[in-house]
Amino acid sequence: MKLASPAAAVGIAAIVSRLLGYARDVLVANLLGAGPMAEALLAALRAPNALRRTLGEGGLNAALTPIYLRLRMQEGHVHAAAFARTTLILATLALGILGALLALGAGAAIHLSAPGLESRPQDFDLARWWFVLMTPFIGAATLASIAAAFLNAERRYVIAALAPAIVNAALAGAYLVIPHVTSTPRTMGSLMALSLSAGGLLQLALVLWPLIPVLRQAAEGLQHGVMVSVGKALRLGAPALVATASFQIIGLVASAVASQEPAALAWFYYADRLFQLPLSLAGVVIGSVVLTELGASRAGASAAHALADNKMLDHALVSALSIGLPAATALFVLAEPIIQTLFGRGAFSPGDVTGTALALMAMAPGLPAGVAARVLLQELLVREQAWASAACGGAGVMVTAVAAVLLTPYWGVGGASAAVAAGLWAQCAAIALILAYQNWWRPSLAILKPLLVQALAASIMTAALLVVASAPLLNHGSSLRRLAVLLLVCATGGALYGGVIWFGGGLPGWGRHKSGHE
Known part of the structure; x- marks a missing residue:
């Protein structure tokens, strides 16, 4: 199956979703600016947003899609459907417990995402409360991502990709209504947090509905083989999720260091949102379409054939860089005009425009490495090398942390943002070295x-x-x-x-x- 048609469809849906997400950010910037109230809301949003991006870009596909495809090809549709249903049931129970623990530990979550707020106890308490209101979103979004992984395995890519766009449209509409309900920033923030949780439940409903016919094929009762497959998914899923989440953890680490300076957390957030558009677009397409097609080609292939068949990976790499290179160029050269045009009004001051533009320029050089790393990571995940994938992500996070600590005291938010670029290049290099060392990928001269x-x-x-x-x-x-x-x-x-x-x-x-x- 050629990648172009499904990739284009998923890409269009992802672009629409991200543009609607930007509309929400513009509304937040206009209403709250980059002051203390905005920083409290954005600190509460950091973890849910990172989770949403990770899951929306195929964070769970790496563990679920290959196993589902293998079960369907070797055991039949009934066994695969039983695996999907059992996974969703167990995940619902686990996420209910996790949600309660996160609500109880909201203070620790804010401390990790924005330690600079601890010097302002009132803002810290407000961010903690808003995080509690957002915790239902975390469980709902994770379940929606699990369901989307099974839809992707059925090659129903567009349905899974359209759900976030519909949710973002609903949230943008809610944000337009909120100023007419209240003019108090605290109440506005609370309503925005509740809207996010409602949006997560809506996304779950949109993705589960088309999956019901597949789930109905499952035989009653839990089969031993199904539980073995679920156990394997858990063993692969944790490190695979860490590997995919590392793209977001890199940003979280850098923003946590940046939060020590006034307004820097907000500047970093808005710059990161723009930086994430091409990176997320590549991630959605690669994490759903490319992973599924690679998994399908590997499932029935011999080891020798799998070793020789790198053509799809080469094609995906060149295609991803065709997005990353021009996007990095535009974000670097046009950083200030972009920020001024999108955010430079209302409570967002000229100083906020300058600080956000500086952060965006410093991040931009890491974009080609980010999209390349996303492509190469799929080969490790398809080969079920989840721990190696997680180690590469850890290397990127470590480089980011060290660079942020060293550069931020001298360059402020620009130093923290440059650390993101350094971390992405380190992660990309680590993945490429492992693939080359194991002889799992040899780029052909045709891509030169x-x-x-x-x-x-x-x-x-x-x-x-x-x-x-x-x-x-x-x-x-x-x-x-x-x-x-x-x-x-x-x-x-x-x-x-x-x-x-x-x-x-x-x-x-x-x-x-x-x-x-x-």
Whole structure:
């Protein structure tokens, strides 16, 4: 099965979801700015948002999808359906207990995500209360991700990808209504926290509904083979989830260090949200489509065939970098115009724009490494090398922590943000070294030309954007006019990049002279 069609569908759904998520962030920035109240709300949001991104980008697919596919191919649909139903039942019980523990330990969660708030007890207590209100979201979102993993295994990618977009649309609508209900920032924050939990329950309902026909195929009772499969999923799932979550933990660690400075936590949050758009887009597609297709090809293949068949991985890597390179270029060169256009109004001051833009520029160089690491990680996960995957993620987190501690005292929020880039490059290098050492992946020479063409296209795009960024075109006029100009500039830069890789063959199968083999 070719990757292009399902990947495009999932990608479009992911883009819509992320854009609606940005609409929510813009509303929060306009209502609360980057002051103490905003920092308290964003501190409470850090853990749920990190969990949502991890799960939404296939954090549980790595453990569940390969096992489900293997059961369906070797034991039949009934056995696979029993595995899915049993997993959901056990997860519901475990998550109920976890939710209660998280509510009781809300103070510890805020201490980990934003230790700088402890110097402001009133804001710390407020963040803790808002975190308690958000805890139902954690259980609901996790169950929704488990159900989505089984939908992905059935190749029903779009249904699983559309659910977050619908939820984000509902939340954006709720955030528009909240200012008409109350003008008190504390009450606004409480209603936003409750809306998030309601959104998690809505997402769970949207994903479970189409899965019901699959679950009905399960035979009554718990089969021994099913419980063995559930146990295997647990053994693989914990380290695999750590490996996938490491992309978010890197940001959590850096933001925790940044929180020591006033307003830096909010600046980092808004910059990270923009940074996560291309990274999350790549993660959603790779964590659902690529993992499923790799798992399906490996399930019935011999070891020799699996060793030789790296073509899909090469294709996915080049395709992911075609997103990461131009996105990193645009975020670095246009950081200040982007932040000014999206957030620079209401309670969000010019100083907040400058601080957030600095954070975004420092993060941007890590984007190509982030998308490449997501692709290469799938090969480790499909081969059930979950602990090796977790070790690579741990290496990235460790590098981030050290770099943040060393750089933040000198560069402030820019130092913490640069630590994110360093951590992603370290994680990518660790994964590539393991794959090469085990002879599980040898990049073919065929990908060299597309990568060189992409680098050339990114350089040309950078030069063009630098010329545009130096003109006053992006900094004057109404907010709507600036947004229109920014979108036009980004579209033009994207078209320039796309034109170069089209004529130069910067993607597999692209260019005027195709190779003749896919």
